[in-house]
Amino acid sequence: MAEQSSETKTSNAMWGGRFASGPAAVMEEINASIDFDKKLYAQDIRGSIAHATMLAEKGIISQADRQAIVEGLTTIRDEIEAGRFEFSRRLEDIHMNVESRLAALIGPAAGRLHTARSRNDQVALDFRLWVKEELQRTETALTGLIAAFLDRAEEHAETVMPGFTHLQTAQPVTFGHHCMAYVEMFGRDRQRVRHAMEHLDESPIGAAALAGTGFSIDRHMTAKALGFREPTRNSIDTVSDRDFALEFLSIASITAVHLSRLAEEIVIWSTPQFGFVRLSDAFSTGSSIMPQKKNPDAAELVRAKTGRINGSLIALLTVMKGLPLAYSKDMQEDKEQVFDAAESLELALAAMTGMVRDLSVSVERMKAAAGSGYSTATDLADWLVREAGLPFRDAHHVTGRAVAMAEAKGCDLASLSLEELQTLHPGITAGIFDVLSVEASVASRTSYGGTAPSEVRRQIAWWRARN
Numbered sequence: 491m492a493e494q495s496s497e498t499k500t501s502n503a504m505w506g507g508r509f510a511s512g513p514a515a516v517m518e519e520i521n522a523s524i525d526f527d528k529k530l531y532a533q534d535i536r537g538s539i540a541h542a543t544m545l546a547e548k549g550i551i552s553q554a555d556r557q558a559i560v561e562g563l564t565t566i567r568d569e570i571e572a573g574r575f576e577f578s579r580r581l582e583d584i585h586m587n588v589e590s591r592l593a594a595l596i597g598p599a600a601g602r603l604h605t606a607r608s609r610n611d612q613v614a615l616d617f618r619l620w621v622k623e624e625l626q627r628t629e630t631a632l633t634g635l636i637a638a639f640l641d642r643a644e645e646h647a648e649t650v651m652p653g654f655t656h657l658q659t660a661q662p663v664t665f666g667h668h669c670m671a672y673v674e675m676f677g678r679d680r681q682r683v684r685h686a687m688e689h690l691d692e693s694p695i696g697a698a699a700l701a702g703t704g705f706s707i708d709r710h711m712t713a714k715a716l717g718f719r720e721p722t723r724n725s726i727d728t729v730s731d732r733d734f735a736l737e738f739l740s741i742a743s744i745t746a747v748h749l750s751r752l753a754e755e756i757v758i759w760s761t762p763q764f765g766f767v768r769l770s771d772a773f774s775t776g777s778s779i780m781p782q783k784k785n786p787d788a789a790e791l792v793r794a795k796t797g798r799i800n801g802s803l804i805a806l807l808t809v810m811k812g813l814p815l816a817y818s819k820d821m822q823e824d825k826e827q828v829f830d831a832a833e834s835l836e837l838a839l840a841a842m843t844g845m846v847r848d849l850s851v852s853v854e855r856m857k858a859a860a861g862s863g864y865s866t867a868t869d870l871a872d873w874l875v876r877e878a879g880l881p882f883r884d885a886h887h888v889t890g891r892a893v894a895m896a897e898a899k900g901c902d903l904a905s906l907s908l909e910e911l912q913t914l915h916p917g918i919t920a921g922i923f924d925v926l927s928v929e930a931s932v933a934s935r936t937s938y939g940g941t942a943p944s945e946v947r948r949q950i951a952w953w954r955a956r957n
Contacts, residue, residue: 521582521819522579522580522582522583523582523583523584523822523825524577524578524579524581524582524583524584524587525579526825526826526829527583527584527613527616527825528570528577528584528587529620529825529829530584530613530616530617530620530825531567531570531584531588532567533615533616533617533619533620533623534584534585534588534612534616535563535564535566535567535588536619536716537612537615537616537619537695537716538559538563538588538603538612539559539560539563540695540712540715540716541603541606541607541695541712542555542556542559542560542563542603543556543560543715544707544708544711544712544715545602545603545605545606545707547708547711548705548706548707548708550605550606550705550706550707551602551605554599555599555602558596558599559592559596559599559600559602559603561596562592562595562596562600563588563592565595566588566591566592566595569591575587575591578590583609583613584616585609585612585613585616589603589604605705606696606698606703606705606707607695607696607698607703608697608698608699608700608729610697610698610699610700610729610816610817611694611695611696611697611698611699611725611728611729612695614694614695614697614728614729614731615693615694615695615716617734617735617824617825617828618690618693618694618734619716621690621734621735621738621828622687622690622691624738624828624832625683625686625687625690625738625741626687627836628683628741628742628745628832628835628836628839629680629683629684629687631836631839631840631843632676632679632680632683632745632839633680633957634839634843635676635839635842635843635846636673636676636677636680636953636957637957638843638846638847639669639670639672639673639676639846640669640673640950640953640954640957641847642665642666642669642846642847642851643665643666643667643669643670643673643946643950644666644947644950645666646664646665646666646669646851646853647664647666647667647943647946647947647950648664648666648943649664649665649666649851649853649856649857650662650663650664650665650856650857650860650928650929650932651663651664651665651668651766651856651857651859651860652856652859652860652862652865653668653865653941659859659860659862659864659865660865661865661866661868661869661931662860662861662865662866662928662931662932662941663860663932663935663941664932664941664943664946665851665856666943666946666947666950667932667940667941667945667946670946670949670950670953672748672752673949673953675748676745676748677953679741679744679745679748682740682741682744683741686734686737686738686741689733689734689737690733690734690737691718691719691720692713692718692719692720692721692722692723693709693712693713693716693718693720693721693722694721694722694728694729694731695709695712695713695716695721696709696712696721697722697725697728697729698725699729699816699817700725700726700729700730700815700816700817701725701726702725709721726815726816727815727816729816729817730813730815730816730817730818730821732806732810732821732824735806735824735827735828736803736806736807736810738828738831738832739799739802739803739806739827739828739831740803742799742802742803742831742832742834742835743796743799743800743802743803743831745835745839746795746796746799746800746834746835746838747796747800749792749793749795749796749838749839749842750792750793750795750796752792752842753789753790753792753793753842754789754793756769756786756789756845756849757786757789757790757793760786760789760849764855764859765852765855766851766852766855766856766859767849767850767851767852768849768850768852769786769788769789769845769848769849769850770848770849770850772844772848773786773787773788773789773841773844773845773848774786774787774788788841788844788845789842789845791841792838792841792842795834795835795837795838798830798831798834799831799834799835802827802828802830802831803827803831805823805827806823806824806827806828809821809823809824857928860928861902861904861927861928862902864893864896864897864902864903865928865931866903866904866925866926866927866928866931867889867890867892867893867903868889869925869926869930869931869934870885870889870892870903870922870925870926871885871886871888871889872885872925873921873922873925874888874889874915874917874918877917877919877921877922878915878917878918879917880915880917888914888915891914892906892911892914895910895914903926904923904926904927908920908922908923
């Protein structure tokens with residue numbers, strides 16, 4: 491029988507004496523996760539330093555071994571960050587790669603690091619730490635996007651534009667009010683991020699394989715050292731839980747849907763047919779054959795990222811749906827989905843924040859479009875209720891006849907004469923013309939959360955105090 495390579499021997503030694511021969515090539519291929527979980531190196535080393543420190547404080551390992559372990563782990567971290575570390579697929583994952591290198595650096599003391607822990611609670615810790623840090627980055631990115639919208643909303647608190655339902659002109663609103671709709675959406679996303687950080691703020695380390703450990707460890711000490719609120723309370727749930735990853739992906743998916751809706755509006759608004767906004771060359775591309783084209787590719791790519799992020803959520807939900815307690819190797823499939831979604835979300839948030847700050851708004855095109863489609867019809871109906879005393883359903887009927895009259899004449903409602911309007915209802919007076927302009931319409935919508943510029947500014951101030 492051929493001599494095994496030293497690397498294979500090392501791999502088998504890491505597994506222990508139960509396995510006498512090396513893994514089959516296909517097993518090695520399907521089992522290895524180092525190609526992607528090396529992203530967890532900083533969290534793995536941080537967790538191991540905290541664990542070793544606790545073991546030494548509890549007298550489970552010596553202070554000398556603890557010192558050697560910390561120095562060795564620090565060296566490994568420096569090697570990885572300098573690009574000098576050689577990752578091995580035969581060592582399967584980041585944990586074994588680090589432990590193997592630690593043994594080469596400090597000798598037998600490295601073997602004491604794994605006392606009172608398992609790879610099950612170790613990976614749960616590393617992954618939880620990584621997701622926590624990613625949520626913090628997402629919170630910062632969302633805060634930046636909200637700030638960009640608040641600036642645009644303040645700038646355009648009085649800029650009139652059409653509000654749409656079914657993508658049909660419905661009522662006049664202001665562009666500032668439209669921007670504030672996205673502030674609310676991304677504000678909810680940020681609140682979900684904050685809730686998720688509260689939910690995962692428990693330390694898994696010390697749960698060991700699934701049953702805890704007989705060593706006299708201090709899980710509260712390691713939790714505090716790693717910045718967690720407290721340790722988890724059930725060792726079985728601890729190693730089998732990936733709710734924190736699912737919650738991150740759920741938040742990422744909802745946020746991506748919001749980004750995609752915004753991207754869709756930017757794509758529509760930047761067409762010559764709308765002409766509401768224009769993106770600079772920084773967020774546009776040209777056509778290889780049509781020299782007149784300016785394509786909103788950044789917005790389109792943000793829109794496309796949503797499918798990728800949503801797919802990651804569905805993939806991990808499907809992985810987890812049939813797993814018995816506690817840990818199963820299926821859960822190795824969790825990280826690639828989260829890493830990919832996180833990368834896509836970071837990029838999409840950065841691109842959208844740039845686009846919101848970059849886009850030029852055509853105030854005149856928006857104003858012209860705001861009066862199209864008889865957008866002040868509801869204002870006419872409301873006036874009939876307030877001033878002429880009609881029940882709303884009757885006022886709705888009269889207004890519909892007014893729209894039909896204007897449509898037949900090829901004009902807007904404000905261009906109908908008083909005499910023409912009075913043929914529809916004798917209670918109509920000249921005061922009706924005070925509400926038929928788009929400016930008067932938006933100014934009248936002063937209900938809390940409405941589109942009136944005064945109300946938009948009130949909501950901007952509320953958000954600025956909290957952003």
